[in-house]
Amino acid sequence: MSVAGPIETPSDGFTLTDQDFEAIADFAYKHFGLAMSSSKKPLVSARLARQLRQQNVVNFKDYLAALNGKNSDKERSKLLSLLTTNVTHFFREPHHFETLRNDVLPPLIEKARNGGRVRIWSAGCSKGPEPFTMAMIIHSMCPDIGKYDFKILGTDIDPQVVEFAKAAKYPQDEIDQIPSEYRSLVPKMDPDGRMPENLRSMITFGVLNLIEPFPFKGKFDAIFCRNVAIYFDTPTQQKVWLAFQQNLTPGGYLFIGHSERMSGPAEKKLKTSGITTYINTPPGGDAQ
Structure with missing residues (x-):
């Protein structure tokens, strides 16, 4: 360099x-x-x-x-x-969460109710608002989601922010920014000031470096990785995009940040579906 x-x-x-x-x-x-x-x-x-x-x-x-x-x-x-800078808040870039609620979650909830395994990954989750936003939306659509095999993974390369996410304690001014339709899901924090247990139990947090081989055995039904690849050069971005594509189920969704652009081999497999939103094509198929 x-x-x-x-x-x-x-x-x-x-x-x-x-x-x-x-x-x-x-x-x-x-x-x-x-x-x-x-x-x-x-x-x-x-x-x-x-x-x-x-x-x-x-x-x-x-x-x-x-x-x-x-x-x-x-x-x-x-x-x-x-x-690096950890800028994050609940329901950030809300149109992605509208797509999650309207297009992504209904078939996934039905899949879980029929005994299927569902996994969503928040890659570069920072202090945790993104995966907790997902959990709120899922609970609002399916209050008994805890009965099913439906889990969220939140990862970040920075151990310090992962520990913050695990603690699940957020200032009241950040909680106040949650849209009113979801505030009933967090009417009272736990006695120790943490996010409610029913939301925490859905999420597993861990440290993960996106430029290293992913350790997962199963695939994800949706991956959020927003405003992380902006720190990477183009060759590194393309490797990460391809790794995400290879770890998505057929028809699975990938959400990236507004200032990020899809490129490289993954672009042939990921079909555009809205603003910075992509759908993984079935094996043997190419995105049109």
């Missing part, structure tokens, strides 16, 4: 050289799939300088050594949090 610009960027007494930035960018690309251009150098310098100061690290070279040393998982997780 080539980084232009001979000027060093000082921040809080630290200097991030072009060589240091290139090393950090290469590390982020190798381990997280993050593609960072030289325009990100001032941002990276400012954010990492605070981290170095907190740890009493003398320079960026020592910090890079810590990232590659033993027991570096925690430090790598902090780096990931510094380089």
Whole structure:
């Protein structure tokens, strides 16, 4: 990865050289799939300088050594949090959830009632509002959904936000943003301030890196991965799109972010169905 610009960027007494930035960018690309251009150098310098100061690290070279040393998982997780932004809220991009409610869920609920297995994946779930939004919609349509084999998986590469999602505690101002038609599903939080148990029991949260091979045995009936691939370059995006397509059931839905575009081999198998929404074609078929 080539980084232009001979000027060093000082921040809080630290200097991030072009060589240091290139090393950090290469590390982020190798381990997280993050593609960072030289325009990100001032941002990276400012954010990492605070981290170095907190740890009493003398320079960026020592910090890079810590990232590659033993027991570096925690430090790598902090780096990931510094380089990315977790912007999320309940019912974000509502037209996707309208499609989920009107087109995706009715046959899936019927499938579950007939003894079938249903799985929905929120990939890049951040702090959890997306999978909890799914759970609210499903419960509103089928209050006894807990009797059936219908589950939601929420994953994120960042262990810190996954722990937040598992705790399922959200500020009241975020709860207040839930549309009125669904507020009855969360009339009172649990005594410890968590989301209601009937919603939590539907969802499993875990850490997963999308640029690594997926560990799943079964396929998903719908996958949401919105505003995650914007951090990837085109080759990485295309690998992730194909991995999603291969992990969808025939007729399964894939939802991506507004600023993301489908491309590569997966495009031949995923048929457009609305704004940034795709349907997986049956084996042997191509999207038209």
